[in-house]
Amino acid sequence: MLAYLDHHATTPCDAAVLAAMAPWWSEQFANPSSRLYRPALEAAAAVAIAREQVAAALAMPAASVVFTCGATEANNLALKGVAEAALEGGNPRRGLVTLATEHRAVLDPLAWLHRHGFPLTVLPVEADGRVDLDRLAAALGPSTLLLSVMAANNEIGVLQPLAAIGALCRDRGVLFHCDAAQAVGHIPLAMDELGIDLLSLSGHKLYGPKGVGALLQRPGVPLAPQQHGGGQEGGLRAGSSPVPLLVGLGVAVTLAEADRAERSGRLAALRNRLWQGLEALGDVQRNGSALHALPHNLNVSVGGVDGQRLHRMLRQRLAVSSGSACSQGSPSHVLAALGRSRSQAAASIRFGLGRASDDSTMDAALAAVTEAVTELR
Ligand SMILES: Cc1ncc(COP(=O)(O)O)c(C=O)c1O
Numbered sequence: 001m002l003a004y005l006d007h008h009a010t011t012p013c014d015a016a017v018l019a020a021m022a023p024w025w026s027e028q029f030a031n032p033s034s035r036l037y038r039p040a041l042e043a044a045a046a047v048a049i050a051r052e053q054v055a056a057a058l059a060m061p062a063a064s065v066v067f068t069c070g071a072t073e074a075n076n077l078a079l080k081g082v083a084e085a086a087l088e089g090g091n092p093r094r095g096l097v098t099l100a101t102e103h104r105a106v107l108d109p110l111a112w113l114h115r116h117g118f119p120l121t122v123l124p125v126e127a128d129g130r131v132d133l134d135r136l137a138a139a140l141g142p143s144t145l146l147l148s149v150m151a152a153n154n155e156i157g158v159l160q161p162l163a164a165i166g167a168l169c170r171d172r173g174v175l176f177h178c179d180a181a182q183a184v185g186h187i188p189l190a191m192d193e194l195g196i197d198l199l200s201l202s203g204h205k206l207y208g209p210k211g212v213g214a215l216l217q218r219p220g221v222p223l224a225p226q227q228h229g230g231g232q233e234g235g236l237r238a239g240s241s242p243v244p245l246l247v248g249l250g251v252a253v254t255l256a257e258a259d260r261a262e263r264s265g266r267l268a269a270l271r272n273r274l275w276q277g278l279e280a281l282g283d284v285q286r287n288g289s290a291l292h293a294l295p296h297n298l299n300v301s302v303g304g305v306d307g308q309r310l311h312r313m314l315r316q317r318l319a320v321s322s323g324s325a326c327s328q329g330s331p332s333h334v335l336a337a338l339g340r341s342r343s344q345a346a347a348s349i350r351f352g353l354g355r356a357s358d359d360s361t362m363d364a365a366l367a368a369v370t371e372a373v374t375e376l377r
Contacts, residue, residue, distance in 0.1 A: 007354035050250030074200035084224035129158035151183035156288030157297025166195020185256025208252025268295035307346025
């Protein structure tokens with residue numbers, strides 16, 4: 001049996017989430033925008049509950065939630081929406097700042113904006129994957145419009161110092177966007193307390209459905225819509241609401257928050273046990289900070305083995321990743337930013353533990369890696 005340890009790529013949809021979504025596909029199928037008859041009003045009420053559930057997880061008002069089809073769309077809306085609003089609103093600031101280890105769903109829209117006239121600064125990270133706050137402070141000038149820094153890295157699980165970053169941004173009048181796709185439902189995140197103006201999240205990273213996510217917008221943050229049409233989502237994201245997916249996202253966020261503390265303690269203990277076992281193999285290096293990391297992440301580079309051969313052996317028994325699921329085989333830009341060589345990146349293993357992970361999953365993972373490494377060495 002394949003042991004699934006790739007929860008940063010995606011998580012299984014929780015059975016309770018599926019059950020909550022079920023009636024909204026064909027029994028209660030009305031469009032919440034129709035508004036004139038009871039089934040439509042019931043659908044609108046279900047969407048309103050989902051909006052409250054998502055907002056509550058981030059300690060924000062319901063009106064701050066803009067539903068999207070995922071974190072990629074939320075990031076595009078945040079970054080391009082802020083840039084366009086600045087152009088239209090006469091804000092002279094144009095500078096965009098980010099980190100080299102961000103997800104492509106942040107780096108690519110920022111690169112697009114750069115090609116359209118917005119100066120872009122991509123800052124390096126320290127050897128442990130965290131940003132140096134002095135370097136960051138020096139990069140935020142009077143012409144900086146927005147900073148985008150993720151809450152938790154999808155490859156190495158590293159957590160950035162969000163509260164300190166948020167304070168720097170507020171001090172300098174810089175908007176702070178945070179891609180929290182890997183963090184919501186996994187670590188506590190009070191958006192306003194952390195000084196975050198815009199926050200992206202994704203349903204399928206927290207045991208919810210695929211194809212749904214949200215952008216949370218602090219009231220008053222100027223944002224121009226990037227999809228025009230029927231005026232849904234307060235005019236910020238046109239298109240008929242996918243009621244079952246929104247209901248599923250709301251329930252998934254609520255359930256993830258409910259078991260977050262228990263789950264993170266349990267998974268951190270399992271992860272630590274896995275790390276101890278891997279470390280005992282010798283010449284195994286941990287990628288990213290061990291102290292400031294998601295409780296369910298472990299990313300290692302194995303020395304003395306060929307990465308391709310290692311993963312060819314592992315894939316019979318383990319669902320793990322050698323980098324980002326979105327990076328399509330190219331060497332990981334995140335591991336490169338930590339100073340890892342191409343061969344070290346290729347011989348890296350990303351473990352993402354999840355709700356169903358237990359001692360037997362760790363035993364299976366450790367046995368598979370031990371046998372492969374012993375044979376290859
Ligand atoms: C940090 C991060 N941002 C954005 C995304 C994209 O999310 P979605 O699949 O919801 O578009 C991912 C998914 O891999 C991610 O890990």
